Amino acid sequence: MIRSLLASLCLLCLLCACAQEAPPEPPTPTFVPDGRPEALSDWGQLAVGGGTLVLGEAVTPYHLATALFTDYAQKLRTVWIPADAGPAGYDPEGAFDFPVGTVITKTFYYPRAGGGFERVLKSNDGMAHYTDRQIDLDAVRLIETRVLVHRETGWETLPYVWNAEQTEAYLSRAGAFVDLTLVSDAGEEALGYMVPNVNQCAGCHETDTTDGIGARPIGPRARHMNTDFEYFDGVANQIDHWSEQGLLRGAPPAQAAPRNASWQGEPPLIGAALDEAARAYLDINCSHCHSRTGPADTSGLYLEADEPVGPHLGVCKLPIAAGRGTGDRRYDIVPGASEESILTHRLASVQSDVMMPELGRALDHEEGVALITAWIDAMSGGCG
């Protein structure tokens, strides 16, 4: 009797201890030169404990001016370069030239909606509940963390899926489906969130199929990085900050570097702001494939930010191998007529052989579709 009473008291104590546990010490990042670590914690880039996610020592968080849409997920991006590996080389066009040893992570998460583990909030925020190098795990649900590591043999992609206890993410090379309910003011919708398998990782990250390098980072390019970030010790431009911190060499001052517009789902804009936001959106969402060197060069549709306006940008361009993707529309972009343009049809679709991008979303991005719709409708001309 007394023993059982003591036992319950003990349990209570333990629970108390749990609730009051402090966040973990920042872990020490590790470069794993080969093999496939089974647990995300093996990399030391992030740690969880005491209801908090913390960044590893010298791990730098970043975000992009305009981000890829992934079913309204929030994204915590980090980069870490081993101290003895030297900085990344600046490149005005392509991804920065990171040294071997670099580890990049991207954690996908959602704010919790309450009322069940599967219920999460739909929003266009980029990094909700992130502050001071921490995320409050009572407020969010972690889904997956993708690791991109630069090894002697090239960049490798390793997808990790967070467990239900939110204590660890485990390697899942075959990917996974995660069933969620997305909650917003407009109501609720089911989401079969897809974690890509390692081949699908390469499907986006092999942005140049001609140079034999294989996968590589997509986001850390000058034009995506040239925006402010709220660091622990204040707001700074990311390119300037990386240069100051010794993460980047050869970069000009940020104001002299290419810059994409920053767009976070705002309602349709007008004029130059609309054009810049739309081009930034197409660039980050499409041009990893739709460029002159990407896997979708088979289509002749190129959507990088600096592609001149013309048939290769889709203007009055007929499709090649779109199949059902045409939606019985004739041109990729009909200036002034989004409802006749294939581009908006494919962005709005959730059917697997119609939707664009092909990978990485199960839902349509309402605000993104609205942006591209407004952009096309604001063009003048038509296709004769």
Next chain:
Amino acid sequence: MKTIKTALVGASLLTLAACGAPEESRDVSGFDRVYQNTLMNALLDAQPGDVIEIPEGEFIIERGLSLTVDNVTIRGAGMHHTVLSFAEQRQGAEGLLVSGVEGFTLENLAFEDTVGDSVKISDSTDVVIRNVRVEWTNGPSTDNGAYGLYPVQSTNVLIDGAVAIGASDAGIYVGQSENVIVRNSRAEYNVAGIEIENCNNADVYGNTAINNTGGILIFNMPNLPRPGAGTRVFDNDVFENNTSNFGHAGTPVASVPAGSGILINSNDDVEIFNNRLSDNRTAHVIISSLYTSGYEDLGVTEGFDPYPEAIYIHDNIYSGGGGNPDGLELQALRVALFGPTGRLPGVLWDGYVDEEKMINGSLPDDLRLCVTDAQVVNADAPNGFSSPHVADSALFDCTLEPRPAVELDL
């Protein structure tokens, strides 16, 4: 300008309306649902040189498969014994996507009812597809996936003994590739049976193309990273390609008239010989430029050559066909030239010639259109079809240097 296109658009609307409800797809309720994980992991963990054997059986696959490893062979137990069904596919624009590999062999199995393309192979070299069946089991339907077998931007491609049925674009499509052989294969009930597009050095022989909208297409499209030229089409059976066009509006093949045997569009250096063509209701062979393909010069990058040149058509056997061409304008043309019960002859040409290349009123010898086995109807498209006529056979009475055979060491 009135073009074949406008006539065709009208025609396809009519034919689409005439299409009945598609047949039912194959019942997959008894198929295995467990094996798919084994297969996906085998593809992810494959090492160069591996042979992945898929046993006899019928398997549900819910996610698109992919492979990025060199020199892998995927082998089933026969195209009717090992069946991968994608009827319940949840994700993926293809059934199988192979990208960026040196060496790949796919043989002895079937892919059924994929949501999008069935087997896509991009940016690879030394690709062999042998005795593979790709099929949409509900028969021709606009809701079917676009391409059956779809190698693109690849070098050294052999498709041998394949079967492709029901694609809403092309059953067997090789695009933007170099050194290509498609042989001993069967394409039926696709919009395009076999299509070679923007390829260099391709041989298409020993195939049967039957009941497609168009049997064999040799195309060159604008706005692509590479143009193509140089194809031989020989020893094929091209019969009764009269299925109403069920392609998606906006796709290039949606403008192919039902009843087209072999169709050359904007492609140069094509030799067509020793084929047996019968009962293709529009025309056995159509030679057209970009201007009558539904593509105008608007939205075309500079430097693209829209004219088919150096075409050599000889020693084919034609029977029947040409009696009921698709589209009101072509019907009117037939009646005007050959009477109410007459037939179009073997070859229909849109009539476009690159005036800038003409010397003394004709193309240089090595760019001519040579047709020595059939009459040619000039549709007079450049003049709005105002005076179509049977061309003077002397204009086409020439020969070109035979193209060399494609040599593949696979």
